[in-house]
Amino acid sequence: MMHDNRGRKAPTPPPAFRDTKPAEPEWAYAWNAEREAVRPAEIPTYAEKHASEHQMYAQLAETARAYDMLDQQPDFIQRVVMGTITSLERSNGVKRANMYLTKNFVERIFPRLHLVNRQYRLEKQTADNINFHWMYNKLPDLSTKKIDALAEEIAQFIALELSKVSTEAEEQSLSDFKTAAAMFSRVKSIARELGQDLPLKDKKKLSLDDMTPIIARLYSPDWWKRKLRRQAAIWREHLYIAFGQVSKKTSAYASRKAILEWKEQRRRTREFLKSMELEDEEGNRISLIDKYDASVSNPAIRRCELMTRIRGFENICEALGYAGEFYTITAPSRYHATNVHGHRNPKWDGTSPSGTQKYLCNIWAKIRAKLARKEISIFGIRVAEPHQDGTPHWHMLMFMKPEHVETVRQVIADYAMEEDAYELRNDRARKARFHVEPIDPDKGSATGYIAKYISKNIDGFALDDETDDESGKPLREMAASVSAWAARWRIRQFQFIGGAPVTVYRELRKLDDSDTAQGLSVEFATAHFAAYWSDWAGYTNAQGGPFVKRNALAVKNWYESSEKLSAFGEEVVRIRGVYDTQVGSGCPIITRLVEWKIVPKRAVDLAVDLSGANATPWSSVNNCTGPGIGPQDGRTENDMPVSNLEKLTPKERRKLVKRVREQESQRRQQRRSLGIKRRFDPGVKPEIAEKMRDSARITLGIELSLNEIKSLLTGQVMHVGDIGFRGQSDGEIYHVPAAPSPLKKFMKLKQKYGPKDETEQQEMLRRHLQKNSQSEFKGGQ
Incomplete structure (x- = not known):
């Protein structure tokens, strides 16, 4: 049977049921894709908004407070902090920079600076310091000129106050002693209000002669200049230590500014010594710089003398069978501004290096008194050297009887570890505070133990291959930093304990008359012979041995009062010789026969020899024209160049120019007669070169070569002594001001x-x- 569907088809069956969600479709354009719904903005509540504003205002207030605290600091501290803030703003933003200011500076740096500032600042304004309060508190930033001006004002104020006291004393008809006492009381109160201590002697009652020099010092501008300059220097250096600018990470032992100032001072001192001479009563002169270099002021001679003395102590130790010990004493942690890694030490209490030195001296005074009570004597040398943050510590090489070794070691250890004993929890901490090392002759001599420390603290001699444990740099390079540290804080680096005085030793070395020495006594002759031949052991034994008392010396210095008083009216007592204690001080031997005074060098001694190295002319122009010029070579006085043109009249100037031109004309005729032709560089016009030569002859008294003329025409500066000059294209020579240092x-x-x-x-x-x-x-x- 046939089915006619009339062109219709059966519908497609539905797809099978799927458990999973279908994939999202891919959209042709990004803007056409599905998006999530926009959520409404979250509106903060009033409490949240109020809290946010409160936090913002709190941060602004904290930042403003931090800037106010920064404004209280000296300008060199502000520049360093502001430089750090600017760098952080560029690299990490404003928020990070403000965090450094409010956290790092306020919480870590400012408390350390405050510990230092309160030791030097005038906190209260009184009637005596109100006129100087602001300027005095700015001492670390003041220049030398402004410090001197402040000293002048203080001296004038004190002089005015003393005049008032003097007027009142005259009205009351007081005696000289009561007038001086009233003046002394007044200057003492003013000095106290200005934070200065009076140079008092260790006396309970002061006489008129004691008070008068002190009063004279207090109204002297020079005395105040020295005091204020000293105050400004140590205040500035102490702030550098507090800020962290003195450490192994920045500049070990001393700040960079202190090192530069020390080097500059040494340079200026040597320039002064070179320009001065020593003159006796008869007019004989010797060079001051040569005398300086031949004395113990020369670091090399000073080092040799120290090594001679310590070697002499070692010879005495070997002869007597004594034992040697090497001690190291360090202050507790609260005396150190930074730790061994160069970071800030939170335990630091603001003590300066000079304060730490006083602490160590007090420790040694207790040790010495305790040993004296036990009737134990020791002798040797003490060396004070800095840690990387400038805090001093001591190295001590001591000699003693073998039976006293344990007792001495225990006494020193007890006093060295007495303060802040809670820190000494382990052997490492105790070793850091106090360390002892017995001298072993098999490992080396006692002098070898201390030689490194002596050389490091003077000039770094023979330490080219040695590395500094504190800074990690070569020891020879750090010698200048150590010397700058000792000069800034006035710390005595080397001190001998026991033995005979070195001043007598130096005076005996000046005595060349051995017959006179032998005519006094055997002890005097022995001491003189040993000192003359640099035998410190023999000299010490001749004086009475290493434990001799000062009142039992065989030879002593002889002092004589000078006829002239000091600038403050004090009697000046100086060493003039030595005397034998058995004979008495009434029969001294004079070792200083000539009285010398420091005078400037003569102009003839400072003349310039242009044929050799450059030298500094005495006048504003060069007085020399080279070798072979003078009457001995046929020239007359009229042929010599004039040294000072400023004193010449216009008529004399014209005569001088005419004479120079005539001389040059004669030279040209001589060259023509000999067939000599002057050669000129194609780039230099002959008339310009001749004009420049004439100008140099007249103004400078020198003869320029062709190469020198070419250099001057290119704009280069030439120097004759301290005078600089430059040529121009017109042939004239102009003076160039000296470049500032x-x-x-x-x-x-x-x-x-x-x-x-x-x-x-x-x-x-x-x-x-x-x-x-x-x-x-x-x-x-």
Whole structure:
């Protein structure tokens, strides 16, 4: 049977049921794809908004407070901190920079700076210091010129106050002693208000002769200049230590500024010594710099003398069968500004290196008294050297009887570890505080133990291959830093304990008359012979041995009072010779026969020889014209160049120019007669070269070569002594001002961009208050 569906087809069956979700369709365009519905914005509540604003205002207030704390610091601290903030802003953003200011500076650096500032600042204003309060608290930033101006003002104020006291004393008809006592009381109160201690002697009752020099010092501007300069230097260096600029990570032992100032001071001292001479009463002169280099002021001679003395002690030790010990004493951790890694020490209490030195001296005073009570004597040398943060510690090489070794070691250990004993929990901590090393002759001599420390603290001699344990740098390079540290804090680096005095030893070495020495006594002759031949052991034994008392010496220094008083009216007592104690001081041997005074060098001694190395002329121009010029070579006085043109009249100048031109004309004729032709460089015109030669002959008294003329025409500066000159294309020679030294450049920049003086600050404050008061008045209207 046929089925006719009339063109219709059966429908397609539905797809099978699927358990999984169909895949998302791929849209032709990204903008046509389905997106999630946009959620409405979350509106913060009032409490959340108030908390956020409170946090923002708190951060702003904290930042403002931090900047106020930063403004209280000296300018050199502010520059370092602001430089760090600027760097952090560029690299990590403002938030990170503000975090450094509010966290690192406020919580870590500012407390350390505050510990230092409160030791030097004038916290309270009184009637005696109100005029100097602001300027005195700016001492670390002041230049030398401003410090000297402040010293002048203080001295004038004290002089005015003393005049008032003197007037009142005259009205009351007081005696000289009571007048001096009233003046002394007044200057003492003023000095106390200015944070200065009086140079008092160890006396309970002062006489008129004791008070008068002190009063004279207090109204002397020079005395105040020295005190304030010293105060500014140690205050600045102490702040560098607190800030972390003195450590193994930055500059070990001393700040970079202190090292530069020490080197500059040494340079200036040597320049001064070179320009001065010693003159006796008969007019004989010797070079001051040569005398300086031949004395113990020379680091090399000083080192040799120290090594001679310690070697002599070792010879005495070997002869007597004594034992040697090497001790190291270190202060507790609260005296150290940074730890061994160069990071800030949170236990530091703000003590300066000089304060730590006083602590170590007090420790040694207790040790010495305890040994004296036990009737134990020792002798040797003590060396004070700095840690990397400037905190001093002691190395001691001591000799004693073998039976006293354990007792001495125990006494020193007890006093060295007495303070802050809670820190000494293990052997490592105890070794860091106090360490002892017996001298073993098999390992080396006693002198070898201490030689390294002596050389390191003087000039670094023979330490080229040695490395510093504190800074990790070569020891020879760190010798300058150690010397700068000792000079800045005035710490005595070397001190001998026991033995005979070295001043008598030096005076005996000046005595060349052995017959006179032998005519006094055997002891005197023995001491003189040993000192003359640098035998410290023999000299010490001749004086009475290593444990001799000062009142039992065989030879002593003889002092004589000078006829002239000091600048403050004090009697000047100087060493003039030595005497034998058995004979008495009435029969001294004079070792200083000639009285010398320091005078400037003569102009003839400072003349310049242009044929050799450059030298400094005495006058503003060069007085020399080279070798072979003078009457001995046929020239007359009229042929010699004039040294000072400023004193010449116009008529004399014209005569001088005419004479120079005639001489040059004669030279040209001589060259023509000999067939000599002057050669000129194609790039230099002959008339310009001749004009420049004439100008150099007249103004400088020298003869320029062709190469020198070419150098001058290219703009280069030539120097004759301290005079610089430059040529120009017109053939004239012009003086060039001397280039300022780096120190002068620094002072000029500091004066221009540094803190303003007190008058400018007061004027700015007055204008600010006047402006605010006018705006308030207008607002009130």
